[in-house]
Amino acid sequence: MRETRTLGHVMVTGGSSGIGLATARLLAQRGAKVSLIARGEERLAAAAKELSAVARPADVAARPADVADREAVTRAVAELEEEQGQPCDVLISSAGLARPGRFLELSDEVFRQMIDVDYFGTLHVLRAVVPGMVERGRGSVVAVSSAAGLLGIYGYSAYGPAKFAVRGLMESLRAELTPCGIHVGVVFPPDVDTPQLAEENRWKPAETRAVGGTIKPIPAQQVAQAIVKGIDRRRFLICPDLGTRALSRFGSVLTPLLNREFDRRVRAVRKSGPNS
Template sequence: MTPPARPKLASAHAIITGGSSGIGLATAHLLVSRGAAVSLVARGRERLEAAAAELRSSGGTVAFRTADVCDKAAVETAFTDLERELGKPCDVLVTSAGVARPGNFLDLPDEVFHEMMTVDYFGTLHCMRAVLPGMTQRRRGSVVAVSSAAGLMGIFGYGAYGPAKFAVRGLMESLRAEMAPYGVHVGVVFPPDVNTPQLVEENRWKPEETRAIAGTIRPLSPEQVAAAIVAGMERRRFVICPDIGTRVLARWGGVLAPVLNAEFDRRVRKVRRHRSRTCTD
């Protein structure tokens, strides 16, 4: 059997959710440089207009629509409009829209758990449901979802966010198996902390213990993650890891989990001992 052809990005129409900033915008820049036409989807019109102007200034063919990925009907309408505007169906989908809200499990309100699942999981699901029927009919395409390193291993402080990203991982594992007979590439990305506006917001809520677990690891740039995403598409990879840490975790996490958990627990105890001494001084 002839293996499926690699995506021809130079003639592709790529739809990117969360495309007005961060990983989404960096991926759009890279795809435009490969000759793809790019459609951006996000909630904020001003940032979308600015992102589109930025991409067009580098010679890109760009369209955009405002839509909330939590709204299935809005996603379907936006995608249909974008396909009509650019005159071609979606060949590539990257779902980078998402939110992260860390916090202690016992302190987080129920609404946060619902929001993480609604935005991160269902926001990914709605987009996949919108494009995969057409891709299977055409027997080509590439869909890539952004999960997280927190979708590879449970981490202190991510009791709401982590399960949603695990759900994205599970969805994409199922889709990989179902889409393979149609020649559609399925990938999932596991970035660690990335230097984006989302990380700035996330850092407002991180417990000290979560910060201690992260240690002194520097966040990746959005461009590093975008490069991994595009390379993953071109090489038809399922697991896409933009750094050595997540590559090791994705490959050997099951074996390393006891060692990593012991080290993370040690860091948590250290933070709590320091807090206890500070409170008694």
């Protein structure tokens, strides 16, 4: 068994709920200083209070910011580093937004919002912390993509490309930052039992539900454990379940088979009516 280590100052976007909060909780239990960034002030304050029960209150800090706003995120990072008394050692970018829907029915604003939050929201915080890590010659940056960043799925024409972009960004950064001593990782969760999934389910077309089948969402804790293990072992691909692990490694073989099965399910829905 590998020895666990203290991870210093960990910064988590989307840290007020779901995967972000579950990961922050594990790292706080490990003795890390934890800083949270999220939009909703009330939920953010509640998350910080919860973490203070498993860590020293002085080691938990939070700032409200919209990750799509570069200036707000950059300011939040600087303020949190000053409050914690040390720079960011580990960044976990988990803030994200999913809005499924049929391509011809989605507004341009939805496509723009997915890119602004999911891609640029990841890029902005990376741009804020990576220069310092390069200067120090150490650090870890992990971004949450999605199973929809591995395979095109019916109903995710706005969300999927944004998560594919996150994957591409992290693959490029891995090549650039590894020689600088910085660990780069990207996470591919399937459906996860979070408030975000509950909101997402409100908008899923019948075809998207059929493609998902009867697969049960995994708990956020399972994703958090995979993230922490990935940081400890400096893994690039971080897959919290068998399905995404297989798809990330054998996608060229599995994708044609999955597409045929998904097409069959979509046809079945269409026969019974697209709004069934």
